[in-house]
Amino acid sequence: MRALIAQTGMELRLTLRSGEGLLVTLVIPPALLVFFAALRIAPSGYDRPIDFLLPSMLALAVMSIGLVSLGIRTAYERHYGVLKRLGATPLGRGRLLGAKILAVLTIEVVQALILVLVGVSFGWRPSGSIVLAFLTMLMGTATFASLGLFIAGTFRAETTLALANGLYLLLILLGGIAWPVERLPGPLAIIGLALPSNALASALRQTLAPSPGWPVAQLGALLLWTLLILALARRTFRWE
Amino acid sequence: MTVPNTVPTALAPEPVDHAIVVENLVKRYSGRPVVDGLSFTIRRGELFALLGPNGAGKTTTIEILEGYRRPDSGTVRVLGLDPWHNSDALKPRIGVMLQSGGIYPAATPHEMLQLFASFYPDPQDPQELLHLVGLEEVSHIRYRYLSGGQQRRLALALALVGKPELLFLDEPTTGMDPQARRLTWSLIEDFKRRGITILLTTHFLEEAERLADRVAIIDHGHLIALATPRELMQYEAEHVTVTAIRDLDVTALTRLPSVQAVRSLGEGRYALETGRPMELLVELTRWAYEHGILLTELRVGYQSLEEVFLRLTGNEIRE
Known part of the structure; x- marks a missing residue:
């Protein structure tokens, strides 16, 4: 426990x-x-922009820490042999991953607090189900932390840097973060719909709406993405 | 969540005086053998140096012993344990210094030692370790801003945090200036006095010569020599080195009856090969006397481990 x-x-x-x-x-x-x-x-269809924007930015926060920050940092730790060296201590890989996830969750709490405070200053009032939103954030964290770690353990550090940032930008634009995917032109809408960022953002919108419901389809999509990424990571992840 | 520091006796069938036993070890990378039938034993408390040219299989061997890689065949026991299958029981008892890196560039020596101390059941005090390796003054400087020698000394300190019974030091003094190297040598000698078993690889043959109880030279994954440094150097009596105050006539030297070959080493030094060293010495000194040449140095056998190494492997050791 002390080590963790x-x-x-x-x-x-x-x-x-x-x-x-x-x-x-x-x-x-x-x-x-x-x-x-x-x-x-x-987008139209929302009484106030903040009702669309706050869930989007909560999803973006999860992507920022899980995909970009965790992914790039872990890739460089691998590059510098830190993962390898830690592997020769009694810490073990399980607790190393556990520590990474705990750190990600801690940062997310801070991110969410800042975003909610900004949201409130723009007229957002707590609504919907905090519990459901929290569960959705956890599922999204699993997806994006897996994605970040998969990239970090598979590609070189420089490649990870480019890939994580590129994906991040792509998901902001096409993945339902800056704009709803339904409003994207033609085939882009279909691509956008399938992206995990869209599932996370739209699930958060649903859980924070005045009459919240279980975002079953989106959580299912996130779970599928996570399983797919983990299956890939199992084959390709290298600690050194 | 700590791993118990005791090992069930059932897991330790090896005699207690053996820290490491390697028997017929084979490791292949994509079909090509990197370690090919290697066998050696390291006694408890011994400082054992593993030497070999690049690609000889040194690091692969060490990494198998550390539990990083799985042998393709053969037996390996480290402190009586199988390092691959019993790595959880082994890790608290060993200290590892990798050939390079292994430390967060943005962390300070103080932070790294505190962190590692939390991993072990009975760690050594980080402050004492900082003092020991001479990093007290830079204990709050980030790793990436430390000099190469300071970085290596932090890696050494991290290998010691868990009070290991066995230390793996993969090129511990590479990148150090002579002063830091000497400090590190005396530290390693001190660990040895405390009874820690040490397996060391190095590019500096002087280091092996000074520190090691025994030296193993490996090449192409095979063991080609295993002895004390002194034995290795005196082993080859057919090799005579002679130094004179002026250049000698190589052709005349070659004509001496017992000489098989002559090689100029430069600066008035010559290496002679012979099958009859006793006779050669008589012939050589008589020849020098007759020609009025003062021989300033005469040595039978090798002068340094470096010469032995060159002869055995036909390779320079440096990268």
Whole structure:
């Protein structure tokens, strides 16, 4: 237990110590929220832009920490032989992964608090089911942390850097984060619909709506994505 | 969630005086054998150096012993345990220094030692370790800003945190300046005095010569020599080195009855090969006396482990 706590502390410190990590996890999602909300850019069908934007940015926060920050950091840890060296200590791989997940969840709590505060300042009021939204965030974390770790353990560090950032941008634009996928032109809408970011954002919208329901289809989609990524990772992940 | 530091006796069938037993070890990478039928035994408390040119199979062997890789065939026992199948029981008892890296670039020596201390049941005090390896003054500087030598010394300290019975040091002093290297050597000698078994690989044959109780030279995955450094150097009496104050006539030297071959080593030094070293010494000194040449140095056998190594492997050891 002592080892798990110490490793989690180290993971958190290293996340916050990296400028890029801080930017992508704690600055970009709230900054985009302020930008879009202030410009009142939001699709029709929503009474207030913030009702569309806040769930989007919560989903983006999960992607920022799981895919981008965790993925890139882990890829460089692999590159520098840190994963290998830790493997020769009694910490073990299970607790190393456990510590990474705990650190990701801790950062997400901070991200969510900041985003909700910004949301409230733009007129958002708590509605829907906090419990369901929380469960949805957990499922999304599983998907995007798996994706980040899969890329980190499969590709070189430089490739991971490019791939994680590229996917992040792609998902913001086509994956239902900045704009609903239904409004995308033609085939792009179909692609967007299948992306995990869309499943996560739309599930969060559903759970935070005034009359929330279980986002069964979206959670199912996230679960499928997670299983697919884990199956790939099992074949390709390398610790060194 | 700590792993018990005791090993069930059923798992330790090896005699207690053997820290490492390797028998007919084979490891192939995509069909090509990298370690090919290697056997050796390391006694408890011994400092054992593994030498060989690049690609000889040193690191593969060490990494099998550390539990990173699975042998294709053969038997390996480390502290009486199978490092692949009993790695959880083994890890708390060994200390590992990788050939490079292994440390978060953005973490400080203090943080790294605190972190590693939390992994072991009875760790050594991080502050004492910082003092021991001479990193107290940079204990709050991030790893990436440390000098190469300081980085290696932190890696060494991290290998010691768990108070290991057995230390694996893969090229511990590469990248150190001479002063740091000497400090590290005296540290390693100190670990040895405390009874820690040490398996070391190195590019510096002087290091093996000074530190090792026994040296194993491997090449192409085979063991080609295993002895104390002194034995290895004196083994080859057919080799005579001679130094004179002026250049000698190589053709004249070659004509001496007992000489088989002569090689100039430069700066007035010559290496002679012979099947009859006793006779050669008589012939050589008489020849020098007759020609009025003062021989300033005369040595039978090899002068350094480096020469032995060159002869046995036909390879320079450096990368």
